[in-house]
Amino acid sequence: MSNGSIQRVRTVDEIYFIPGRPFSCMRDAYLVGAGQSAYGAFPEESYRSLFRTAFDAAVDSVPDEFDADEIDEAFIGTLGVGGRQLGLSGPAVTEHVGLDGVPCTRVENACAASGFAVRQAVQAVKSGMADVALAGGFEVMTDMSSDATKYWLGVSGETEWERLSGTTFSGVYAQMASAHMNEYGTTREQLSRVAVKNHANGAKNPHAQLGFECSLEDAQSAPVVADPLNLYHCCPTSDGAACALIVSEDVVDDYTDDPIRVAGVGAGSDSVGLFQRDTYTGVPASRRAAETAYEMADIDPADLDFAEVHDCFAIAELLAYEDLGFCEPGEAGDLIESGATELGGDLPVNTSGGLKSKGHPIGATGAGQVVEAFKQLSGKAGERQVETPTRGLTHNVGGSGGAAVVHVFERQQEVSAR
């Protein structure tokens, strides 16, 4: 495939896809606001102050008036890198923004922590137990040595056979990249094109940590981190926070007359250790999450106008193309080369800059993807705006694929207009 069009994967291996039960969701959930801090290295900030920035930005982004006292429940994602407040780190940030009293639950699925926090906020709203739910996340990662960072990233990998034997996250993804190159002929240049595209987008995002463009030559000639992955094939470590506000259909009209519906939600899990999976060239948890979300939203990947996918390493974005059904297995290298996933292409991917250029403060990443979806669907993405999008997808992966979560957001005015 090289013409840049998007096809649905018709068949998902039975072994990875556990067919969902029929959806009987009774109440719709809507995204009415989302905001984030800048991502980067901020020695003068704390996890609480970063969270405050994101929370205020989310509250301010709601089109109509929004009073924080209307929040019924909160879900906060963080891995707790650094260990400074490992327990009760959810209430530790919600009390800081004046929400003490409101039920708050910390959610953790490694790098998918706040993607799952968003999912929990949706469940809380759909359950009828909350009308207004906050989903947020944060991480502070740049205030420690690189050895300490390696430890904290490692705790999301499999302990006994991966971390304790010295396998790093770059090492795990390097194994996936090698397998994909061997099986499908994917090239280093195709990996580098992911970096070039995402830096081009991130250069248009004032919140991006590495908000500069890079050339294919830059990306190709960077020093090796874990062969075949080089520095430009790896995301940075980051500080940052992000928040999203999810409300029920019963109250959405109080907050906006341009509602964005959470049309699809899907999640999957898998063996935490890569070595225990049957495939290195795909992430079964992502496939399951995407299939479920598409089924709930009653759409195909072709119905999407943009996507924020989990590109912790360049190979992860290529795997996402295939797992999310943007192309057939093995064709992701062609798809990035075709330009279809660039701004202006058929399906722009990681318009925010992605984890690669925008940054990856672990616990903030999933909610931060939702911030970009909100901006795009609200027409507030500035220089990187996709033209009048109807639907966007977010895709957040924990570890090397031990968990994954996918959301489909849909602008109702555009749905009606089409």
Add this chain to the structure above:
Amino acid sequence: MSNGSIQRVRTVDEIYFIPGRPFSCMRDAYLVGAGQSAYGAFPEESYRSLFRTAFDAAVDSVPDEFDADEIDEAFIGTLGVGGRQLGLSGPAVTEHVGLDGVPCTRVENACAASGFAVRQAVQAVKSGMADVALAGGFEVMTDMSSDATKYWLGVSGETEWERLSGTTFSGVYAQMASAHMNEYGTTREQLSRVAVKNHANGAKNPHAQLGFECSLEDAQSAPVVADPLNLYHCCPTSDGAACALIVSEDVVDDYTDDPIRVAGVGAGSDSVGLFQRDTYTGVPASRRAAETAYEMADIDPADLDFAEVHDCFAIAELLAYEDLGFCEPGEAGDLIESGATELGGDLPVNTSGGLKSKGHPIGATGAGQVVEAFKQLSGKAGERQVETPTRGLTHNVGGSGGAAVVHVFERQQEVSAR
């Protein structure tokens, strides 16, 4: 109050109770099975093998046939003591029992981790996104030095002003005990009576870690841990796991003809640091959680037949009596003396032995309380069985009250019969 009867607290300080919105929950959730490992020190076990034991016990406890393949979603509570698998520790145990693929989310609110996991399972079922949800928890705490244990418990306390200045959990609860003694005349003997009662119950529970009786003299003469709390006023550190199975009203008939409804669910949060609260003689998060759960269940505390409350320290059980409305503020000392909360009293509390005698493997505790509720309501509590109970409550606290969650379980056959 000294007649052993149970009264509702009529007024909850406005400052602590944020009135809930009307409940519009659309689908009922039911508890159809629950099981646990023994609690204790098990050097030959791992967190995975303990979880397997609890999972199998929960599956076996379902009255009609239950196939683990029917589980749609899982929520796993753990603090991650020891740090061996801090990230993705939910999927790490669900893959071990053959549930890889099924969405799994780790939930953490310190010692209330799996109480909140049960709450999330209820929300998932009520949301319509799952028909069968697993809620579980685990912790391994006995394989490290006491200094390391102190660190891991400390991370659930407030970091900057409590943990880093040397305040331990026993120290925090000792401050609450001192305040209660000063304000209400509560005595050390009343604290010791909590231990005597809970050990009497735990001696009847084959899963209890400290399953022996203790006399009032034993409890009174134990060495001081943090004045005024002595060794018998403190729960042990423990290894263990527990699981509960929550299903929707649409499928409950497939699993039992004696359904136990999750009639009420409530939660609250608060400042993580005790020093930032306006009161030391109560836990506002517990009050809010209880008020919400009673309102949803449309009951008063007088309608309860038993309760499992969070007695990490003896003072915590006395605070719970007041926060949950079993007596007026300041009267908990009289209530324990009256015998009303003993087996055979008006409202037996901690029939399992509680955290004090049964044990407190942090992440397992909340789900473990639900195991006792299930046993009591199913008539399977053996020597500690309460006579034909209709309703039971579980109450799980994170840290010194940064989070709390309350559930009310109701046996439908008894409700109809009354």
